[in-house]
Amino acid sequence: MTKALIVTLRDWWEAQPEPPQISRVHLIVGKFTCVEPVSLQFAFEVQTRHSFLAGAELAIQETPLIAFCHTCQQEYTPEIGIQYACPSCNSPMEDIRSGRELKIDRIEYCSEPTPTYAPNL
Amino acid sequence: MHQTFDAALGINLLHANQAGADHNRSHFDQWGITCLNIMSSPGAGKTVLLERTLAALTQQLKIAVIEGDMTTELDAERLRQYGVPVIAINTGRSCHLDSKMVAGGIHVLEHKYNPTEFDLVLVENVGNLVCPAEFEVGEHAKVALLSVAEGEDKPLKYPVMFQEADCLLISKTDLVPYLDIDLNQIAANVRQMNPAATIIPISAKTGEGLQTWFDWVQAQVLARNTVSPGATVT
Numbered sequence: 001m002t003k004a005l006i007v008t009l010r011d012w013w014e015a016q017p018e019p020p021q022i023s024r025v026h027l028i029v030g031k032f033t034c035v036e037p038v039s040l041q042f043a044f045e046v047q048t049r050h051s052f053l054a055g056a057e058l059a060i061q062e063t064p065l066i067a068f069c070h071t072c073q074q075e076y077t078p079e080i081g082i083q084y085a086c087p088s089c090n091s092p093m094e095d096i097r098s099g100r101e102l103k104i105d106r107i108e109y110c111s112e113p114t115p116t117y118a119p120n121l
Numbered sequence: 122m123h124q125t126f127d128a129a130l131g132i133n134l135l136h137a138n139q140a141g142a143d144h145n146r147s148h149f150d151q152w153g154i155t156c157l158n159i160m161s162s163p164g165a166g167k168t169v170l171l172e173r174t175l176a177a178l179t180q181q182l183k184i185a186v187i188e189g190d191m192t193t194e195l196d197a198e199r200l201r202q203y204g205v206p207v208i209a210i211n212t213g214r215s216c217h218l219d220s221k222m223v224a225g226g227i228h229v230l231e232h233k234y235n236p237t238e239f240d241l242v243l244v245e246n247v248g249n250l251v252c253p254a255e256f257e258v259g260e261h262a263k264v265a266l267l268s269v270a271e272g273e274d275k276p277l278k279y280p281v282m283f284q285e286a287d288c289l290l291i292s293k294t295d296l297v298p299y300l301d302i303d304l305n306q307i308a309a310n311v312r313q314m315n316p317a318a319t320i321i322p323i324s325a326k327t328g329e330g331l332q333t334w335f336d337w338v339q340a341q342v343l344a345r346n347t348v349s350p351g352a353t354v355t
Contacts, residue, residue: 001252004219007137012130023125027134034255034281035134081278084313092316093284102134102255111124 001035002043006053008104013052020109024057031080032065032099065099138256141220145259148227152236155342156244158260160282162275163248165266166292168196169325170334171243175203177335182240182342187226189218190245206234217252218244223259240342250275254282262287262341269293269302276310284314288321288337295324 005027013019029035037060044058068075069086075097078084084093133139149156159167167190175184185206188197200207208226212218223244230236244260246253254263265286267275270293276283283289289311291304308320319337323330 001134001255004138004256005134008132008134011137012132020126029134032281032284034251080280084277084280092312093314094316104130104132104134104136106127106129106131108125108127111126 002040002047005040005044005104006047006051009053009107012104012107018111019052020111022053022056022107022109024059024108025053026059026061026105026107028061028063028101028103028105030063030065030099030101032096033102035102037062061105063098063101066097067093067099068095068097070095135255138220141224142257142259145220145223145227146261148231148236149242149259149261150345152239153346154236154239154242155262155345156242156258156260157262157264157338157341158244158246158253158258159264159266160246160250160253160286161248161266161268161292162250162271163190165248165268165271166325167245167248167266168199170266170290170292170323171200171245172203173325173331174243174335174338175200175205177331178241178338179203179205181339183238184241184243185230185234185239187223187230187242187244189222190247206230212247216247216249217256218246218258219256220258227259240346241338250279250282254279254285261345264288264290266290266292267307269296269300269304269307273303273306273310276307276314280314283311283318286311286315286318288319288334289315290330290334291320291322293324293326294322294329295326 009025029037041058048054048056065078065080066075067078069089069091071089071091072086076086078093085091161167171186178184186200188207188209189212197207197209208229210222210226212222244258263286265282269291291307304322311318311320321330321333323334
């Protein structure tokens with residue numbers, strides 16, 4: 001997952017007219033995904049050393065799992081690992097309104113390019 | 122003084138993998154191939170399922186296998202006995218296949234064989250109930266296996282896999298008499314988050330449910346072959 005994130009960031013970085021120095025990457029990670037933010041933080045730090053992302057911080061904002069029940073016409077919060085169906089009417093969780101995000105929200109960077117680092121990841 | 126900028130991206134973290142998966146799928150579509158991504162925890166019975174599937178369907182369909190879950194060459198040799206190309210991908214210690222690895226398999230299919238002859242590519246993913254669920258490889262449908270010995274609660278604990286699956290095979294049903302397991306409860310747990318999935322209890326040992334699975338596979342191939350070229354089946 002970390003590698004996938006780095007590849008996506010590298011694609012963006014290489015597409016810039018002057019590859020910038022990335023200082024912070026803001027992610028939005030839903031609770032209903034296969035990403036564990038603590039592990040991602042750690043792996044990101046280790047895997048970006050000596051790369052175009054060296055020193056870049058990862059800021060992860062987690063979003064809760066929220067589903068919408070069309071029978072009851074209301075939102076509810078499924079209990080991950082325990083119960084996903086609507087607690088009022090038992091309808092299946094079909095419409096996830098939040099929690100499935102795996103998004104690079106924004107990137108903070110400096111104008112100064114970093115010619116010394118090769119994107120060798 | 123450096124000036125700091127802020128670029129709003131709003132792109133998926135897996136954007137690069139997704140782009141690769143879409144590219145793979147466009148190859149499959151161009152060649153008239155249906156691709157199924159087969160996922161489960163280690164030991165749920167992916168390889169034996171492939172064996173039974175190849176034995177039953179190689180008369181009707183031209184099939185190739187992209188084998189990611191390979192601890193030894195033995196798995197691939199088991200499958201090659203059925204006379205189909207088995208393209209082994211060296212996944213190293215990866216816990217899942219990604220679209221780039223599968224692109225390597227597609228490259229072999231394109232250059233060593235005539236890809237337009239094939240109807241079906243079965244991708245056997247790395248045994249893992251977590252990561253493979255997030256990494257599309259270019260498949261048209263996802264198949265998850267859960268063996269009865271793993272317990273009824275697994276769909277609740279690994280929900281993304283079971284929510285993403287188009288077809289869930291509950292495997293090793295021949296073991297049910299020896300276990301405290303309720304097949305209906307497994308199905309009910311999956312239905313909580315995925316009411317649309319096709320759920321088929323199977324046993325590679327007794328043959329239970331296999332014909333239903335073969336019919337499902339053939340229906341997937343047929344559905345894609347009867348639409349006009351370029352159209353997408355979802």
